[in-house]
Each structure stands twice: as C-alpha cells, then as structure tokens.
Amino acid sequence: MRRVALTRFVGYACVGATGTLVQYMTLAALVMAHTVGPVVASCLGAVAGALINYYLNHRFTFRSGLPHAKSAPRFFVIAAAGLALNGALMLVLTHLADVAWMVAQCVTTAVLLVLTYTASSVWTFRVSKT
Template sequence: MRDNANGIYAARTERFLVQFISFASAGATGTLIQYALLFILVEALSMYPVAASIIGSVAGALVNYLLSHHWVFHSQRRHSETLSKFLTIGGLGMMLNAAIMYVLVTIAGMHYFLAQVAATGIVLFWNFLGNRFWTFADETGNA
C-alpha cells in the first residue's frame, strides 16, 4: 500500500514539475514574441518604441495565455471563464513585481538588474501557482 502511495506522490510531483517547466517555456515564448515584434515594429516600420512595446506585450501575453490554456494545462474550460482569471493573476503578478523591486532596490539597495532577476523568479512561481490552482483548475482544484 505504501509503495502505491509513493508512486502516486511521485507521479503528481512529476506532473507538477513538467507543468512548471512548460509554463516557464510558454512565458519565454511569449517574451520572445514580444521582443521580436518590438524590434520589427520599431526598426522596419519606424513605430514609436512605447507603442511597439505595448503591441508586443499584448501579443506576447496572448500567446502565453493560449499556450497555457491548450498546452501547459490542457484546459477544457471556456476562454470566457479563463481569460479574465489569467489576466487577474498577471495583473497581481505585475503588482507583486513592482513591490519586490521597490523593496529590493529602494530599501535593500540591491542592483536593479539582480532585483529584477529575483522578482522574476518569485512572480513566475506566483503566476504558475495562481493559474494552476485557480485559472485552469478542474473541479478538484488541480489543472
């Protein structure tokens, strides 16, 4: 009986880690799209960089959402149900990022780039957990 319980725990842990790595990969893909669009819009179309950045970030977020919905969490939920939750988690993550940056840079005196690396790691984990257990969760609370 104990071996069966250990096997179930190992399978759940493996699934969790695979989802986390997939989620991070989806985020990296969205970021690459954001930067590619930024570069193309500014360099090829002479668009104002701030406008190009906004367009790129929206496109990157959309790609990240779609990859999370279909590939990472294999969600069967309707987009009308999950998109607003995904955006809520992302908005809270943005506020968490700002708070961490403020504390590490302004109060702790950490270099801004190192602070951003730390904030990114924390926010990545926050976003993953929020989306796994709320946005894309099934009836049992798991995605």
C-alpha cells in the same frame, strides 16, 4: 501525480520564458533609451508578457478545455496581482535596496514564477470535476 505536476511546472516555466523574454526586452529597451525608469518599464513588459503567456499556457501548458470567457478573467486577475507584486518588488529592490535593475528583475521573476504557477494550476486553468 508528482511527475505530472513536475512536468507541468517545467512546461509552465518554458512557456513563461517566452513572456519573460518579451518582458526583459521591453524593460531593457525602455530603460536603456531613458524612456522610463526600471519599475515602470518592468511593469509595461510584464503586461506584454502576460498576453503571450495566457495564450501559450491555455493552449500548451494546461491544455485547458475551459472557454476563454472563463479562463481569461481568472488568468488576468492573477496577472494583475503579479503585476502589482512585480512593481512592488522592483521598487523595493531598485530604490530601497539599491540592487541593479536587471538583477532585481531576475529575483522578481523567480518569486513570481512560483506564485503564478501555483495560482494558475489551482484556479485559472483547473476544470472542476462535477
């Protein structure tokens, strides 16, 4: 059981790397172009990354048999909570703690990886055994 959980977590992290890459590219492009600040840019990137992550996690990481009508709302509730936490952590780290925006994003990503994986495992893609 532990091996399955570890394998699934590694898969989740690998799939998440795709969404994270999209988020970081969006963050960097918007901040470096002086379009928006790092908190807003990070949140916009997180939305783009979440769309990619939903599909890849449904299809590959969890190989979910749940219909999208059931798993998508669950995923996006967790994504919305993650988005709020992402924004809050970025705000605290970049404005209050004066951490560089890319370092702040790396810390935020690590925190959210653990939290969203746990929520996805136990709620979003879990098929009830009834």
